[in-house]
Amino acid sequence: MIAMTLPFTLPWLRCAMAGAALVAATTSSYALPSFARQTGTECSACHIGGVGPHLTPHGIRFKLTGYTDGDKAAVPVSAQLRISHNELELPTNHKANRLDETSVYLAGRLAPKLGAYVKVMHSDDPFNSGAQRNTELHNADVRFADTVRLLDRDAIWGVSLNNNPGVQDPLDTNQAWGFPALGTTGSLFNGTTSPTVPRRVLGLTGYTLWDQHWYAEAGAYRSLSRSLQDRLGQDPQRDPGHFSGLAPYWRLAYLHDMKTQFFGAGVYGMRAKRQLAVLGPQPLTTERSGPSDTLTDIGVDAMYEYLGNREHVVQLRANAVHERRRYGTTPTNPFTGAVAPADATVREFTFAGTYVFRQHYGITAAVMRSDSKDPVRYFPFGRTDSKVRYTELFWTPFGNEDSWAAPWANLRLAAAWTRFDRFNGGTQNVFGPFSPNAADLDSFQVYAQFTF
């Protein structure tokens, strides 16, 4: 019986290609017209480049106050369509045009101090680890928030019910909003590797922003059952396992809004003891009866924005995660007899920069790195060292105050390149002899995204 963390099989390849396609998906959308209709404010007031997810200080405040700001009467619903042309080297120089996303959002004020950002997404992705066409509960964040005076200073406080650790964060440096560290193994915050925590857990956290600068948050998550994950559209084969009790999450950050510039930095962490499902004789068993692993994650992040008079806007984001693993089992390589270590570390690092001219024309460049060493668990190189670069050129013709049909018409046109310099510990034959090279995982995508 082999725990699902042992990636000896070709699902690696599928995960890698899915990860490539996921990059574009995780860096788009989220500037929702329902927010704009509620506040009377254009998308670019809250989002760098007029399209999310990357937030300005104004957008951060809107989020922390529970998506409730504004007094316009608006139905808190938005929708989104995305059509794309995709080119991948694998399999066999794949090229496809498709409507790859149709989403509906519950987004905005539900009650005076209660708001939501909930995305239900229907996707068409031939490299999805589950069904090609799938409807899922994507990121969800429902929160209650209020403002009080505390120690003679303003304090925003609130509680968030969400399904992805970090999705509720004021900074968009983390992997819920930034770039996932694509690799063959990942931290608790990584939504592209398997097992996968994001969107397969439910958490409740409480937070406060005191004196506009000091942000603190604490809470805990529980894993959803495999059957509930399945009903919510999440592939149960990527089950994060059963969390023993509650998995605590914490966050501390300092924010400084200088109007023409913004700086934020902080630390965060999560700890989970999980019991994974196991791979047994066919058909695949679904019992979470595998060994228990204990994972402790600590992240450090920072974000800088130059906003000026909003003609030239720059945003820089950096995020590093260190995960310490204590495995519940130490498998043996049947060919070499080597025994896997009981302890391991996973390191992830992402750095991304975005420049936007006149809130319409932009470029984003990002580097994602991840690594872990284990001579038995990670075939064939004994480590998972991966380096992926991402470049996107985009144009958002609308989204400003004086845009045509604002705030109903929103469009983003973009071309994105994903380049794999290293993957799974190497550059050539990265899944074993006669298997693809890292560069074979490269992809290119052109897409148009409509939000209304």
Next chain:
Amino acid sequence: MRNSPSSALMMAAATCLVQAAHAQVGDVKRGADVFAAECSECHSPRAGKNKKGPSVYAVVGRKAGELPDFKYSDAMRNSGWNWNADTLRRYVTQPRRALPGGTMKYDGLADANALEDLLAYLSSLK
């Protein structure tokens, strides 16, 4: 050639005068930049465009709280203010102190030069 103490004193005085004049006469273009950074997320310079805050088009000379299609706080509606350089300067510098009970979520603009530039820009909106 070395400046005499008296000429240095005159230059310093002249510099102070220039700075004082600069502080009192704002620059419209710089004021537009100040507006973009400090105000534009909640206020529009376009006529009839209300965001979280009311349009500031032709605000100078307008009676406070009088736009018919914007919901003002009671404090603003009952302030009895007319927007001119003095009332705008007082309000924008420290909104909460100037108008207790107001709802504008802004800490105030402390930079005197930026404030004068902003006032020049607001005065140009007509």
